[in-house]
Amino acid sequence: MxxxxxxxxxxxxxxxxxxxxxxxxxxxxxxxxxxxxxxxxxxxxxxxxxxxxxxSKLGFIVMGHALIGFLGGLALQIWTSSIAYPINISGKPFVNLPAFIPVTFELTILLSAFGAVFGMFFLNNLPKLHxxxxxxxxxxxxxxxxxxxxxxxxxxxxxxxxxxxxxxxxxxxxxxxxxx
Amino acid sequence: MHHAKLIDNLTYPETANTHKLFFGIAAIAGLLSIAGLFTDTRQFFFSYLTSFVFIISISLGSLFFVMIHHITRSEYGVTLRRIPETFASYIYILGFLFVPILFGMDYLYLWMDEAVLAKDQLIADKTPYLNQTFFIIRNVIYFAVWGFLGYKLYANATKMDETGDWGIDTSQRKVSAPGVFLFAFTVAFAAFDWMMSLDPAWFSTMFGVYFFSMSFQVFFAVVILMALYLRSKGLLANTIKEAHLRDMTLLFFGFTVFYAYIAFGQYFLIYYANFPKEILWFYNRFENGYATIAWALLFGKFIIPFILLLPAKAKSNMKLVGSVAVMIIVLHFVEIYWIIMPVLHKGDISIHWLDITLLVTMISVFMGLFFNKFRQNNMVANNDPKLEASLSKH
CATH class of the missing domain: 3.30.70 (Alpha-Beta Plaits)
Structure with a gap:
C-alpha cells in the first residue's frame, strides 16, 4: 500500500x-x-x-435488443433479396415474409440472449478483477x-x-x- | 419459515347443482341436434367431429399435464392438480361419445368411398392403413390407453386423499412414465386419423405435434379459468394462490409460443416446398372466409397473446390473463373448425345451426361430467407429500 x-x-x-x-x-x-x-x-x-x-432494468435491455434483432433481420433480408440482388425463387415474391421468419426469429433470439447476458454483466459492473x-x-x-x-x-x-x-x-x- | 396449512373447504358444495344444470342443457341441445341427424346427416357428423375434437383435446392436455407433473415430482401445481386430474379421469366415458363417429365414417371420410378409391390410386395405396376395420381397432386402442391412464391416475390420487399412503406417489410415477410414451404415439395417430385423413391425399408429418401443441395451449387456458371460477366462488381461495396462477400463466405463455412455432413450422415447410399435393390443403383453407379465420388465428392465438402477456406484471393480472384464456379457447374451437370444415364446405364458410347445438351439447356433457366427478372427491390432494411445499409458494 x-x-x-x-x-x-x-x-x-x-x-x-x-x-x-x-x-x-x-x-x-x-x-x-x-x-x-x-x-x-x-x-x-x-x-x-x-x-x-x-x-431489474434487464427486461428493457433485452426488449431493445430483441427489437433490433427483429427489425434488423427483416431489413437485411428485404434489402438483399429485393433491392441489392433480387433472385426469382420458384416465382415467389421478392419480399417473401413467411420465408423471412426463421432468420428474423433466430436473430431476435440471438440478440435477446446477448442483451440478457451482457446486459447482466453491465448492470453488475462485471467483469471486475478485484x-x-x-x-x-x-x-x-x-x-x-x-x-x-x-x-x-x-x-x-x-x-x-x-x-x-x-x-x-x-x-x-x-x-x-x-x-x- | 412459515408452514402453510390447508384452511379451505376440501369439497365442492353439496348443494351446488352445477352438473345438473350442464346435463340439462346437454339434454335439450342434444335432442335438437338429433333432429339434425335426419335432416342434414353429413353436416351432423362433421359438426359432431369438430365439437368432439374440441372437448377431447382439453382432456388430453390435462392427462399430459398430470403425467408430466408426476414424473418431474413437481410442487408448483399440487394445489390445482385435481382440476386436470378430474378432466382426464373420464376419458373412457368420452370414448363412448366417439362411437357415433364410427357410424358416420361413410359421411366423413373420403377413403371409405369405393368410387374414390377406384379413381384415385394415391388414396387407394393408403387403404392398408386407412380402412374401416383398422380405424376402429386404432380408436379402441387410443381410448383404452387414455381412459386407463386418466382413470388410474385419478383413482390413485383419491385413494391417497383417504389413506394418506405416500407410497401411492411412487405408483403414480410408475403409471405416468410409460403413460407419456404411449400418449405421444396415440395422440399423434389420433390426430392423423380424425383430422388429417379427412383429406386422404394430403399428409403432414408434423400434424400430430400440431394437434398436441393446440391441445396443451388450450389446456392451460381452461385450467386457469377453472381456478379463477373456483376462487370467484370462494372455493380454494387460500389454496390456489396468486403464485400458482402465475406459474400456470407462465406455462400458458410458453406453450402459446410453442404452438405458434409448430403451427408456423408446418405451414412454412409446405409453403416453401410448394408441392401441389401438399399446398392444396392450405389453398382450400386460405379462401374467402377461411382466410379470415387464418388471419384471426395468427393474431389471436399468437401475436396478441404474446404481446399482452409478455410484461412480467401482466402475468399476475388475472383479469387480463382470464380474457386471453377465453380468447384462446374460442379460437381453439375455430381452428379445429378451420381444419375440418373446408372438407365439407369447400370455398367458403357456411355456419350451420348444428355447429352450435352440437358444440353446446358437447361442452355441457363435458363440463357436467367434470362437476359430477369434482364434487364426489376432495378438490385438492390433501394428503399429497408435496402439498405443504406447494402451499408455501409465494
Missing part, C-alpha cells in the same frame, strides 16, 4: 442470522442509504423488498455462515462514525472498516 492516505471502501457489519440481516437491511433502507449491499451464503426470500430494490471486500478476512464467511451488510463510503449519507453507530444500533455483532 502506498503511504498516501488510504481510502475506505465502506463499512462491513456482520449479523447473527438471516432474520437480523433482513431487519438490518430494512433499517438501512429506511435510514436513506442508497449504496449498500447485503451478503449471505444463500438467497433470502423477500430481501429485494427489504432492501428497497427496484425491479472487489475491496476481499481485503477482509472475515468476509470469507459470506460463503459459509456470515450475514453481512456493507455501506459504501460513496454514499451521500456516509459518515465514518455515524454510519458505524447506526450499524451497531441495527444489531451488528461485528463491524470493520474495509480499505480500498
Amino acid at each position: 502506498s503511504t498516501i492516505e488510504q481510502k475506505t471502501h465502506g463499512i462491513l457489519a456482520e449479523f447473527k442470522n438471516p432474520g437480523h440481516l433482513m431487519k438490518a437491511a430494512k433499517l438501512t433502507n429506511k435510514a436513506g442509504y442508497k449504496k449498500f449491499d447485503c451478503h449471505s451464503p444463500f438467497p433470502i426470500h423477500g430481501m429485494d423488498d427489504a432492501m428497497g430494490l427496484k425491479p 472487489n475491496s471486500l476481499f481485503n477482509s478476512e472475515r468476509f470469507k464467511k459470506a460463503t459459509d455462515d456470515g450475514f453481512f451488510v456493507v455501506i459504501e463510503s460513496d454514499d451521500a449519507l456516509y459518515d465514518a462514525s455515524k454510519t458505524r453507530q447506526f450499524l451497531e444500533s441495527a444489531g451488528a455483532v461485528h463491524i470493520e472498516t474495509i480499505e480500498k
Whole structure:
C-alpha cells in the first residue's frame, strides 16, 4: 500500500442470522442509504423488498435488443433479396415474409440472449478483477455462515462514525472498516 | 419459515347443482341436434367431429399435464392438480361419445368411398392403413390407453386423499412414465386419423405435434379459468394462490409460443416446398372466409397473446390473463373448425345451426361430467407429500 492516505471502501457489519440481516437491511433502507449491499451464503426470500430494490432494468435491455434483432433481420433480408440482388425463387415474391421468419426469429433470439447476458454483466459492473471486500478476512464467511451488510463510503449519507453507530444500533455483532 | 396449512373447504358444495344444470342443457341441445341427424346427416357428423375434437383435446392436455407433473415430482401445481386430474379421469366415458363417429365414417371420410378409391390410386395405396376395420381397432386402442391412464391416475390420487399412503406417489410415477410414451404415439395417430385423413391425399408429418401443441395451449387456458371460477366462488381461495396462477400463466405463455412455432413450422415447410399435393390443403383453407379465420388465428392465438402477456406484471393480472384464456379457447374451437370444415364446405364458410347445438351439447356433457366427478372427491390432494411445499409458494 502506498503511504498516501488510504481510502475506505465502506463499512462491513456482520449479523447473527438471516432474520437480523433482513431487519438490518430494512433499517438501512429506511435510514436513506442508497449504496449498500447485503451478503449471505444463500438467497433470502423477500430481501429485494427489504432492501428497497427496484425491479431489474434487464427486461428493457433485452426488449431493445430483441427489437433490433427483429427489425434488423427483416431489413437485411428485404434489402438483399429485393433491392441489392433480387433472385426469382420458384416465382415467389421478392419480399417473401413467411420465408423471412426463421432468420428474423433466430436473430431476435440471438440478440435477446446477448442483451440478457451482457446486459447482466453491465448492470453488475462485471467483469471486475478485484472487489475491496476481499481485503477482509472475515468476509470469507459470506460463503459459509456470515450475514453481512456493507455501506459504501460513496454514499451521500456516509459518515465514518455515524454510519458505524447506526450499524451497531441495527444489531451488528461485528463491524470493520474495509480499505480500498 | 412459515408452514402453510390447508384452511379451505376440501369439497365442492353439496348443494351446488352445477352438473345438473350442464346435463340439462346437454339434454335439450342434444335432442335438437338429433333432429339434425335426419335432416342434414353429413353436416351432423362433421359438426359432431369438430365439437368432439374440441372437448377431447382439453382432456388430453390435462392427462399430459398430470403425467408430466408426476414424473418431474413437481410442487408448483399440487394445489390445482385435481382440476386436470378430474378432466382426464373420464376419458373412457368420452370414448363412448366417439362411437357415433364410427357410424358416420361413410359421411366423413373420403377413403371409405369405393368410387374414390377406384379413381384415385394415391388414396387407394393408403387403404392398408386407412380402412374401416383398422380405424376402429386404432380408436379402441387410443381410448383404452387414455381412459386407463386418466382413470388410474385419478383413482390413485383419491385413494391417497383417504389413506394418506405416500407410497401411492411412487405408483403414480410408475403409471405416468410409460403413460407419456404411449400418449405421444396415440395422440399423434389420433390426430392423423380424425383430422388429417379427412383429406386422404394430403399428409403432414408434423400434424400430430400440431394437434398436441393446440391441445396443451388450450389446456392451460381452461385450467386457469377453472381456478379463477373456483376462487370467484370462494372455493380454494387460500389454496390456489396468486403464485400458482402465475406459474400456470407462465406455462400458458410458453406453450402459446410453442404452438405458434409448430403451427408456423408446418405451414412454412409446405409453403416453401410448394408441392401441389401438399399446398392444396392450405389453398382450400386460405379462401374467402377461411382466410379470415387464418388471419384471426395468427393474431389471436399468437401475436396478441404474446404481446399482452409478455410484461412480467401482466402475468399476475388475472383479469387480463382470464380474457386471453377465453380468447384462446374460442379460437381453439375455430381452428379445429378451420381444419375440418373446408372438407365439407369447400370455398367458403357456411355456419350451420348444428355447429352450435352440437358444440353446446358437447361442452355441457363435458363440463357436467367434470362437476359430477369434482364434487364426489376432495378438490385438492390433501394428503399429497408435496402439498405443504406447494402451499408455501409465494
